[in-house]
């Protein structure tokens with residue numbers, strides 16, 4: 001039976017590829033897409049999620065959520081994703097968002113689902129945290145939480161912190177305290193998923209559908225990461241989806257994860273003890289990158 005999932009996102013170029021991948025994954029039953037402000041403001045991330053859902057031709061409800069973190073003000077990351085969030089790639093407009101805000105929709109799905117639901121977080125975790133913090137009893141309806149978040153070494157938005165964790169560290173702390181299995185795709189993992197021009201060209205050769213073309217164009221718009229040698233951009237968010245559908249492409253280990261909430265230069269840092277402590281999460285270690293890109297291209301090519 002397909003795994004019921006809710007995907008909470010901030011599209012975002014890599015979110016776009018992750019959403020299309022999820023829509024093309026028969027192992028997943030995407031019950032809803034919920035959207036937060038993150039890479040760019042909520043108005044844009046919502047429009048992008050709606051456009052991607054329509055592009056894929058799927059009838060998945062898209063709910064607007066938080067336009068700012070639990071504490072503090074919204075900040076974005078237009079340097080990577082462009083001011084529109086999709087690297088300047090213009091998609092046909094999507095439909096209207098589903099009624100109800102993200103946190104309420106997440107709680108309603110958890111409450112009504114016959115089976116526990118997996119929460120996939122690929123943006124600031126504000127919506128997921130609001131859902132669980134306002135109705136803690138629903139945590140038992142959560143099968144697992146898969147996050148693109150954090151790093152055990154250097155961050156990408158500050159030297160200490162990865163963008164999603166840094167954007168709303170209190171929200172991440174709430175997820176860690178929920179008592180459900182949490183898996184992290186950290187920056188060290190996603191650095192192994194380097195989308196080079198060659199790999200994008202291999203995708204393009206797999207089909208002629210509009211979704212495959214859009215994924216290639218969107219990913220090709222992302223500036224190569226100088227942090228990773230300038231050969232390509234790490235494809236962060238699809239890792240949090242593929243670890244659910246193709247776990248054999250990954251290795252992982254238990255870890256004790258905490259997030260720094262104090263103001264200052266380390267705020268949002270995920271302190272990951274991968275060698276000791278009482279584990280409260282799993283951290284993905286390695287990725288079969290060739291297998292990852294092959295599956296991604298094949299899956300994207302199945303979409304319209």
Ligand code: RIB
Pocket residue numbers: 010012013014015038039122123124148156162163164236237
């Ligand atoms: O640090 C990378 C993460 O932050 C990705 O999810 C990207 O989309 C941004 O949200």
Ligand code: CA
Pocket residue numbers: 009010011012014015038039122123237
């Ligand atoms: Ca994201």
